[in-house]
Amino acid sequence: MSDYDVDLFVIGGGSGGVRAGRIAAQHGARVVLAEEYRVGGTCVIRGCVPKKLLVYASRFRAEFEDAAGYGWDVSHPVFDWPTLIANKDKEIARLEAAYTATLQRAGVTIVESRAVVVDPHTVQLADGKRVRARHILIATGAAPSYGDPIPGIEFAISSNEAFHLPQLPRHVLIQGGGYIAVEFAGIFSGLGAQVTLVYRGDNILRGFDDDVRTHLRMEIEKHGIRVLTGCKVAAIERKEARLSARLSSGNHVSTDCVLFAMGRPPNVGGIGLGQAGVEIAKNGGVAVDEYSRSSVASIYAIGDVTNRINLTPVAIREGHAFADTLFGGRPTAVDHANVPTAVFSDPEVGAVGLTEAEARARLARTDVYKSMFRPLKATLSGRDTAVLLKLVVDGSTDRVVGCHVVGEGAAEMVQLAAVAVKMGAAKADFDATMALHPTTAEELVTMRQKTGSYVREAAE
Numbered sequence: 001m002s003d004y005d006v007d008l009f010v011i012g013g014g015s016g017g018v019r020a021g022r023i024a025a026q027h028g029a030r031v032v033l034a035e036e037y038r039v040g041g042t043c044v045i046r047g048c049v050p051k052k053l054l055v056y057a058s059r060f061r062a063e064f065e066d067a068a069g070y071g072w073d074v075s076h077p078v079f080d081w082p083t084l085i086a087n088k089d090k091e092i093a094r095l096e097a098a099y100t101a102t103l104q105r106a107g108v109t110i111v112e113s114r115a116v117v118v119d120p121h122t123v124q125l126a127d128g129k130r131v132r133a134r135h136i137l138i139a140t141g142a143a144p145s146y147g148d149p150i151p152g153i154e155f156a157i158s159s160n161e162a163f164h165l166p167q168l169p170r171h172v173l174i175q176g177g178g179y180i181a182v183e184f185a186g187i188f189s190g191l192g193a194q195v196t197l198v199y200r201g202d203n204i205l206r207g208f209d210d211d212v213r214t215h216l217r218m219e220i221e222k223h224g225i226r227v228l229t230g231c232k233v234a235a236i237e238r239k240e241a242r243l244s245a246r247l248s249s250g251n252h253v254s255t256d257c258v259l260f261a262m263g264r265p266p267n268v269g270g271i272g273l274g275q276a277g278v279e280i281a282k283n284g285g286v287a288v289d290e291y292s293r294s295s296v297a298s299i300y301a302i303g304d305v306t307n308r309i310n311l312t313p314v315a316i317r318e319g320h321a322f323a324d325t326l327f328g329g330r331p332t333a334v335d336h337a338n339v340p341t342a343v344f345s346d347p348e349v350g351a352v353g354l355t356e357a358e359a360r361a362r363l364a365r366t367d368v369y370k371s372m373f374r375p376l377k378a379t380l381s382g383r384d385t386a387v388l389l390k391l392v393v394d395g396s397t398d399r400v401v402g403c404h405v406v407g408e409g410a411a412e413m414v415q416l417a418a419v420a421v422k423m424g425a426a427k428a429d430f431d432a433t434m435a436l437h438p439t440t441a442e443e444l445v446t447m448r449q450k451t452g453s454y455v456r457e458a459a460e
């Protein structure tokens with residue numbers, strides 16, 4: 001008789017937890033998974049998927065505007081927010097049911113409850129019931145942050161609530177400069193709201209290539225999004241039916257909705273990690289080794305709660321690797337290098353590998369190839385927009401170490417370019433690849449002129 005009720009207790013039914021639970025069960029483990037909200041987690045319920053559906057909705061505006069140049073008359077399109085939200089909710093409910101069914105088919109027992117760790121082998125559910133587990137997996141994700149408390153913070157919403165607003169606000173004030181803030185700015189603006197984006201740093205999208213940041217800011221400002229950098233929201237007040245936000249610059253913004261998108265700290269609090277002896281890393285997430293094992297041998301952690309790279313495919317890969325390592329007899333460490341990423345703004349951003357600044361700091365020699373032009377699609381419509389494509393190359397080896405694109409289809413382009421970057425393709429391989437014409441992506445294999453070549457200064 002085993003001392004344990006289960007082989008694996010998974011806390012959290014999001015991207016990482018669902019994958020880990022399913023694969024562990026398929027390897028023959030007895031698995032229980034606890035989810036306190038809805039199976040599917042952030043990505044499916046209030047992240048990537050509903051966001052992308054809203055992004056699709058918001059892009060019709062530009063298509064309608066462009067249509068005239070192509071001979072179409074769509075002069076009076078009407079948008080209905082409640083219809084979009086109802087249809088989105090239906091699709092999310094379908095996905096949630098599909099995730100639940102997949103887990104159950106694999107033999108995972110799902111418990112609809114909050115779960116907390118009591119000791120290295122015990123988990124307690126909301127009703128007080130305790131489960132003894134040989135291994136515990138922490139997959140509790142991350143949650144929106146409102147930053148330091150300010151007067152009137154109760155009037156602000158996070159991305160969670162943005163998916164359920166009863167109506168489309170006429171004006172939205174968004175605080176934040178990361179991808180979620182920028183994406184919601186594009187969504188609301190595309191759907192017809194006026195948008196002000198407030199960010200305390202000097203430019204949006206910290207961590208992305210500087211040319212990408214400058215280019216995207218210029219593009220979204222052309223679309224009418226007001227970007228205010230170097231300041232933050234200091235207070236929010238209700239003024240009759242509207243809100244008034246006082247900024248640290250002293251300016252006031254009158255708005256219908258204040259959305260804070262200021263990062264997502266890992267969900268490590270209130271789940272018993274301290275009492276079980278689980279260490280928290282400097283980045284605020286659960287400290288883990290390359291196999292996602294925490295400082296307690298029986299407890300593992302994957303996904304956003306470890307604050308490594310907070311993206312769905314990474315959480316899924318970590319969950320899968322964890323299950324293969326522990327229950328499949330195949331120790332698997334996840335390779336976190338060259339993870340492609342996107343910002344579903346309008347225009348879109350896709351990026352993989354090193355930024356120019358990172359390359360110049362790390363490599364002896366860095367070559368840069370850059371191209372900016374009006375896309376063919378915008379010629380007949382007269383739309384004022386430009387595409388940016390950039391390759392960052394190791395000048396000593398000719399290896400392409402970074403690929404950055406801003407423009408329609410950027411995410412789709414970069415997913416494929418990421419294969420080449422991951423394989424270690426050289427710039428000469430890109431050059432030897434025949435162009436596919438007429439496309440925007442062909443520029444990635446036809447850029448011949450370096451726009452910059454830099455030698456790293458020797459350290460003193």
Ligand SMILES: Cc1cc2nc3c(=O)[nH]c(=O)nc-3n(C[C@H](O)[C@H](O)[C@H](O)COP(=O)(O)OP(=O)(O)OC[C@H]3O[C@@H](n4cnc5c(N)ncnc54)[C@H](O)[C@@H]3O)c2cc1C
Nearest residue numbers: 012014015016036041042043047115141303304310311312
């Ligand atoms: C608005 C938004 C847009 C995003 N867009 C993208 C995108 O385009 N591409 C991309 O790759 N990523 C995107 N992300 C990030 C992505 O959603 C996360 O990286 C991913 O969901 C992480 O998976 P996870 O399993 O670690 O955590 P989650 O998916 O957050 O799952 C954690 C689950 O644990 C549950 N939980 C927490 N504590 C407990 C407890 N004590 N007991 C029981 N259950 C608990 C939560 O309810 C949740 O369901 C987006 C996120 C947001 C917020």
